[in-house]
Amino acid sequence: MNIYITLDYELFFGSNSGSVDKCIIEPTNAILDIVNPHDIKIVCFIDAGYLIALERQKGEHPQLKIDYDKVTQQIKHLSDNGHGIELHVHPHWEDSYFDGENWAFDTSRYKLSDFNHKEVLDIITQYNNILKKITGKSPVAFRAGGWSAQPFINIKKALEINNIFIDSTVYPKGYYSSGNQVFDFRSIPEYKSSYKFSDDLTKEDLSGSFIEVPISSTKVSPFFFWKFALKKIFKQKRDLAFGNGKAVGMSKKELLRLMSSYSYSVVSIDGFKASLIKSSFKKYVTNTNNKGDFVLIGHPKAFTQYSLNKFSQFINYNKDKHQFTTYKSKG
Secondary structure (H helix, E strand, O other): OEEEEEEEEOOOOOOEOOOHHHHHHHHHHHHHHHHHHHOOOOEEEEEHHHHHHHHHHOOOOHHHHHHHHHHHHHHHHHHHOOOEEEEEEOHHHHHOEEOOOOEEOOOOOOOHHHOOHHHHHHHHHHHHHHHHHHHOOOOOEEEEHHHOOOOOHHHHHHHHHOOOOEEOOOOOOOEEEOOOOEEEOOOOOOOOOOEEEOOOOOOEOOOOOEEEOOOOEEEEOHHHHHHHHHHHHOOOHHHOEOOOOEOOOOOHHHHHHHOOOOEEEEOEOOHHHHHHHHHHHHHHHHOOOOOOEEEEEEOHHHOEHHHHHHHHHHHHHHOOOOEEEOHHHHO
């Protein structure tokens, strides 16, 4: 089995973005402490719009210059040591700014489909270029912020121009629809491994020039989310997140759906969801539909001591049995 450890390297986007140290630097270093002794490489999908925003205003605010230096130094260190640095796009940074004390977020244009074709090309090119400037290397893979990469045809040309032909946004059976965030992957079979596609990232096309490497997913019962809610109320020290910010709240409609019916979730290193890694991986290994890919996702800001312990157990058990790799292997 090829195992991809992928991190969405970003701040919170709610009323409190949190600090660079607590949301990005420290939890990323914590996961490196786990994988480095085994020479396992991770993949960081860098929220490049944040870097652009820092670069845009760091001359006005000394703190932003400090933050910019911290994240770019860590990204360069990751790249120099063989970890994957790939493109993650949250385009709401185009409408957001630092007010002198906090980031003021405008998420009314949260997905790339909220922008016209020229704007999409400009965003992807600019975001891609800043990663190349930091690392000296070109990203080969893309992940849409909030999994909102549909319709893909609006993004396709911009990625082609930037020589990016791998997407890792989809997760089988995933679905969500709100005012700002929309994705529908319900047509993707469970345990789906990588496949080629052309204009629609949910439709396999053997002659397509793009490769989809789906994030692994798992079917979750309502009981899981009731237990998750109780853990949030009665938090133990091991359940406290590294990140000191606040996420955008889930709609009541979505919360009711999760707590009343079965749903699908990404297989994640975040918080209590890490309890599902072991059982989910076993299903991927034994399912005949899977051709050998298992893609973990994590958000450093959402790591807890509990989740890192679960992740460490997963690494220790599988380090000599499977291949941990990056998207460079798909190129």
